[in-house]
Amino acid sequence: MEGITVQRPHARTASACSTALLLAVLTACGGSAEADTRNPTAPEGVTAQAGSSTSVHVMWERATDNEGITAYDVFREGRKAATVGAAKLMTDIDGLTASTAHTFTVRARDAAGNLSAPSAAARVTTPAAAPADEEAPTGPTELRGEAADGRTVTLSWGGSTDDVGVTSYDVYQEDSRIHSVPGTQTTARLTGLRPGTVYTFTVRARDAADRSSPDSEPLDLTTPSAPGAPDSTAPTGLRTETTARGAESLVDLSWDQPDTGGTVPAYQLFLNGRLTTTIVWGGTPPAGRATYRLTLTDPPGTRYSLKIRPKLPDGTWGDFSAQRTVVLPG
Incomplete structure (x- = not known):
């Protein structure tokens, strides 16, 4: 019959159910979640030290936040001069003018963009320029x-x-x-x-x-271990001796092995913070002081920092030794 519209109750019911389901999903996904509106605490212990006539080194202590700090903003005379990640608690401000007074403050920032109040101000005056200063200082x-x-x-x-x-x-x-x-x-x-x-x-x-x-x-x-913590497993007494052999540089390492409750079957050697090689003894691991020769082909004057850590009897890797720095000979 023409002109008659047939209603479908089940269609209206399905539409209503879909709307209700959508509202439930939206509520579950974020409707009931609380936004992070709490500001971090202001950094404390801010200091500013003139490193030269045109640079200042700013340092501060870690701030706190209910969710976590993501960055620190450093301000000079109220204007942002630098931003660093949460892991850094210092920065250098360069390009300054000699014999000039400056004021620095630091603000912490969290993932929601909340900023702390400014820290207490740190004041510093850059020293006068020294154009006649032609020599570097002697070493401490x-x-x-x-x-x-x-x-x-x-x-x-x-x-x-x-x-x-x-x-x-x-x-x-x-x-x-x-x-x-x-x-x-x-x-x-x-x-x-x-x-x-x-x-x-x-x-x-x-x-x-x-x-x-x-x-x-x-x-x-x-540093002393925390109460109840296991003793350090770091190798000690790490020493290096570097010699040239043609186009190669030989770095001879020696160290005192840690007491791990068993033999140390291997060591990892890191150069400039990166794993370079795993030292595995060809036979029975040595007792007492251990040695290893590293061969490098980099140009003379190349600077490397190196450190080692032992493989423990349970198969995990132990603590790092102290770091040593070598400069390849000419």
Whole structure:
């Protein structure tokens, strides 16, 4: 019959069910989830140290957040000057003007984009330019230190000299700068370390022309293990000797093997933080001090940092040794 529309109740019911299902899915996917609106805490302990007449080194302590910090924004005179990832607690601000006062603050940021309040301001004045400063400082001497607890060490060293003056000392851990102090200070307190870990520290002096001295002699410090934690399995007494042989460089390593409760069947050797080779003994593993010769074909003057770790009786890999730095001979 024409002009008559036949209603389909089941179709309306299906449509209503689909709408209800869609609403349920939307509610389950996000309708009841709470957005992260809580701001991180403001970073504390902000310091600013002039590294040269045109650069400042800014450091701070880790902030906290209910979800987690993703970045830190560094501001100079209220304008953003740098952004670094959550793992970094320092940065260098370059391109500054000599003999100029600056104010730095730091703000923490989380994944939702929430910003902390600005930190307390750190003020610093860059030193005057030193155009006649033609020489790098001498290297710091007699580096020594003590692990105060599992997370803190203190370092001290003999001062450097410079034809104009030392503006700062930079502390390095495995070739990465982790701290700076004024040129009038020859001590440093380092925090945020891991218990039961071997650290290798060196110090360099820097002058107003931004020239750095040679490294001090390295210092190995092992932080105490946490109560109840197993003893360190790091090899100790790692020494290197480098010689040239034609177009090759030979690096002879020797070290004292750790007490692991059994024999150590193999070691992993890392160069510049990357696994280079696994040292597997051809027969019975040596007792006491072990040795290994590494052959390299890189050009003379190439710089490498190296460290090793043992394979434990249970098949896992143990703790890293202290790091050593070698420069290939000519």
